[in-house]
Amino acid sequence: MFDFYEKELDKFGHEPVIFPMVIPESNFQVEKDHVEGFTPEVFWIERAGDEILEERLALRPTSETAMYPLYSLWVRSWRDLPLKLYQSGSVFRYEGKSTRPFLRGREFIWIESHNVFQTMEEAIDQTREDMQIAYNVMTDVFGIPIIYFQRPEWDKFAGAVHTFAADTLMPDGKFLQLPSTHLLGSNFAEAFNITYTDQNGDEKIAYQTCYGPAISRIFGGMIAVHGDNNGLIFPFDVAPKQVVIIPIPKKKEIKHIEEYCKEIEKILINEGYRVKIDLSDNRPGDKYYFWEMKGVPLRLEIGNKEVREKKITIFRRDTREKRTISFDDLVNTIAEFGTVLTTNIRNKAQKRFDKSITVAETLDELEEKVNDKKMCKIPWCSIDLDGEECAMEIKDQLAATVRGRDMREIDKGIIPKKGEKCFICGKDAACYVYVGKQY
Ligand SMILES: [Zn+2]
Numbered sequence: 218m219f220d221f222y223e224k225e226l227d228k229f230g231h232e233p234v235i236f237p238m239v240i241p242e243s244n245f246q247v248e249k250d251h252v253e254g255f256t257p258e259v260f261w262i263e264r265a266g267d268e269i270l271e272e273r274l275a276l277r278p279t280s281e282t283a284m285y286p287l288y289s290l291w292v293r294s295w296r297d298l299p300l301k302l303y304q305s306g307s308v309f310r311y312e313g314k315s316t317r318p319f320l321r322g323r324e325f326i327w328i329e330s331h332n333v334f335q336t337m338e339e340a341i342d343q344t345r346e347d348m349q350i351a352y353n354v355m356t357d358v359f360g361i362p363i364i365y366f367q368r369p370e371w372d373k374f375a376g377a378v379h380t381f382a383a384d385t386l387m388p389d390g391k392f393l394q395l396p397s398t399h400l401l402g403s404n405f406a407e408a409f410n411i412t413y414t415d416q417n418g419d420e421k422i423a424y425q426t427c428y429g430p431a432i433s434r435i436f437g438g439m440i441a442v443h444g445d446n447n448g449l450i451f452p453f454d455v456a457p458k459q460v461v462i463i464p465i466p467k468k469k470e471i472k473h474i475e476e477y478c479k480e481i482e483k484i485l486i487n488e489g490y491r492v493k494i495d496l497s498d499n500r501p502g503d504k505y506y507f508w509e510m511k512g513v514p515l516r517l518e519i520g521n522k523e524v525r526e527k528k529i530t531i532f533r534r535d536t537r538e539k540r541t542i543s544f545d546d547l548v549n550t551i552a553e554f555g556t557v558l559t560t561n562i563r564n565k566a567q568k569r570f571d572k573s574i575t576v577a578e579t580l581d582e583l584e585e586k587v588n589d590k591k592m593c594k595i596p597w598c599s600i601d602l603d604g605e606e607c608a609m610e611i612k613d614q615l616a617a618t619v620r621g622r623d624m625r626e627i628d629k630g631i632i633p634k635k636g637e638k639c640f641i642c643g644k645d646a647a648c649y650v651y652v653g654k655q656y
Pocket residue numbers: 597598599604607639640641642643644
């Protein structure tokens with residue numbers, strides 16, 4: 218999963234870096250809103266051995282304050298821009314109450330990209346590029362349907378001008394926030410003194426963005442979105458094992474069968490696939506069950522008949538269909554089935570996602586639908602701070618949250634018709650927002 222994301226970032230001109238995991242408190246304190254937003258979640262290192270440190274070190278909750286002091290040294294002239302760097306690693310946040318495996322942990326693994334530009338327009342373009350990268354990887358490769366929302370003002374990243382976040386819907390009808398990209402404007406550049414000399418020799422403030430796909434959370438989302446009652450289902454390209462080979466021996470012919478299995482394994486490994494032969498003592502039926510649960514996309518079943526006829530029986534995890542092919546068609550069939558499987562589970566997930574989007578016209582209707590695992594589009598007064606009170610009301614009454622404006626609607630200029638009202642405060646609606654339960 219990291220590979221796919223990193224390759225995509227590389228393709229769009231980002232470069233990898235590694236920064237320290239700890240941040241001196243004085244760096245951490247520089248941007249006011251950021252400090253305020255993150256302070257309740259920071260783990261501090263206060264001691265080394267028996268000594269109390271002169272300055273506390275934050276275990277990074279995110280790396281703006283680790284990276285930007287150096288950005289202020291690295292960025293001198295317009296020739297140094299754009300600066301587009303990313304790092305892959307862990308961050309730590311004290312999630313007080315409820316942690317959940319993969320979805321909300323006190324340590325999570327992610328990629329964070331931090332970028333610097335000459336103008337606000339370029340920074341805005343970068344947030345668009347980040348959204349495109351999310352669709353290319355999250356949806357095309359991982360098969361996870363998403364919508365990008367502009368988050369309401371009361372729900373943005375601490376220190377950002379705007380936050381744009383992708384949400385998917387889990388099978389239990391709750392939103393899961395996936396990668397978000399933040400337009401930082403010049404907030405951090407001013408705090409960290411990131412300036413450049415422009416083409417005319419004038420000193421200018423820089424503009425920034427940051428983007429943070431949390432791989433552990435995406436992994437959790439991927440498991441939930443694709444799995445079924447028999448266990449995990451992985452998209453072919455990211456399955457830890459893509460093909461499992463199961464010998465089905467009859468006493469005398471074990472050796473032939475194993476040799477044939479190994480021949481197949483060798484061919485597939487040479488093709489670059491991740492393959493496993495299960496030579497354990499378990500019965501074939503138990504092996505089937507085990508590897509299905511683990512989400513291996515394709516299973517090859519090899520018995521006497523297959524060896525004798527130079528054939529291979531293939532089982533697909535998603536549709537549970539079996540087909541017998543000739544040995545010579547092995548390589549082509551694996552490639553074809555892999556692609557078809559990924560497309561199939563992606564389409565299935567997308568269909569379910571699309572079906573769960575609906576509208577509501579009253580608070581009662583909204584309540585009924587969010588309780589029925591739906592995300593609802595409703596007319597809304599404002600995603601500026603003016604709308605926060607209405608959002609609080611929805612939270613109190615329905616335990617649901619306002620996710621923001623759909624970026625596709627912003628692009629198309631879709632706004633409510635005259636006469637449509639926010640049905641919390643009764644004011645004229647300025648936009649549509651999506652509401653639902655969340656993780
Ligand atoms: Zn309102």
